Amino acid sequence: MTGRFITFEGIDGSGKSTQARLLADALRAKGHDAVLTREPGGSPGADEIRRLVLEGDPDRWSAETELLLFTAARRDHLERLIEPSLAAGKVVVCDRFADSTRMYQGLSRGDLRAKVDALHDLMIGREPDLTILIDMDPATGLARAKGRNGTEERFEDFGLDLQAKMRAGFLALAKEFAPRFRVIDGDRPPEAVAAEVEAVVLKALA
Template identity: 75%
Template sequence: MSAAPRPGARFISFEGIDGSGKSTQIKRLATHLTQQGHDVVLTREPGGSPGAEEIRALVLQGDPDRWSAETEILLFTAARRDHLERTILPALAEGKIVLCDRFADSTRMYQGLSRGNLRGIVDSLHELMIGREPDLTILIDMDPATGLSRALSRQTKDERFEAFGEDLQKAMRQGFLDLAEEFASRFRIVDGARDIDSVADDIAALTEAALA
């Protein structure tokens, strides 16, 4: 693995249910931080490195029942390891701020909770193969029905998990809120049911406080 992070480096993840506005807000934050003079790397999961992007195509397209939950956990962990080695850790070693659209908390929810209570397996693999949590996690909270409607309206190829429907969205929202309580030292919750600018302002303020 790469050298230890340089002073000033930060690893910040964005989490939330589908359609919560993560992708929009992470780009807004990247622009804001760049304007403040920070060197920013914007990435995503699954994906973020060539090998991980190949795995992304496997897991996010096709029939919702294509993979068992156990297989998905292994695939996501493999993608995350490659992403960590090739993108995240090298950037942190150079003192950059890494903004990641989803990280291990999404796997804890989507595979570890929603598809058979396999959280223990997710955490064991994470400890063994990843061993790294974000310094700050921004959770954008959103009404499940509204989030699902937004997600389905995007009409992208990466619709596999949206296909599980509103019941999954409800379970995921509560699961993310529970994670925010479990990992309270790094989670910050932002109300996503407001206008884009208000949400962006709150996220910028929370990030600046974490960088201080």
């Protein structure tokens, strides 16, 4: 059996984490064996790296160092959770994957896209079957993200300019990888977004 790999992308505060959870719940209710996970994280080793890259001062790491850390976390996640789940025929729903690295480290903090792609090809070698991009106004997303008052706000602390640059970058990425991307308007009530996400995913799984 071969499972299906579905990822959610978007700027900080876009609601993609909520939508990933709602989708996993909806799929389970319809009889699918769905696994909900996230990046960075998803395995014990990757969760340790998550704390390194998402907490602390904005200038704690260079973009190059972040690229190596995120790739190490993704490799562990891939080996320990994603690949075994797909091999068992499950639907893996992941909050962020390699497209976030293409944006955060490859575009938004430097011109590292070629290095991101080269390292991805060398160490990861997998793209999602379907990517849901939750698109949202950067100011709205940033206000939501900062309103969480959590400890994992290192990237939010880079400010609105970074969020705006990332939104444009994600939309460009959706065109570059058009066959697997679906762009969904996140500036709506969560239940309306969830209904559209579910419809898109069920069509893809049919």
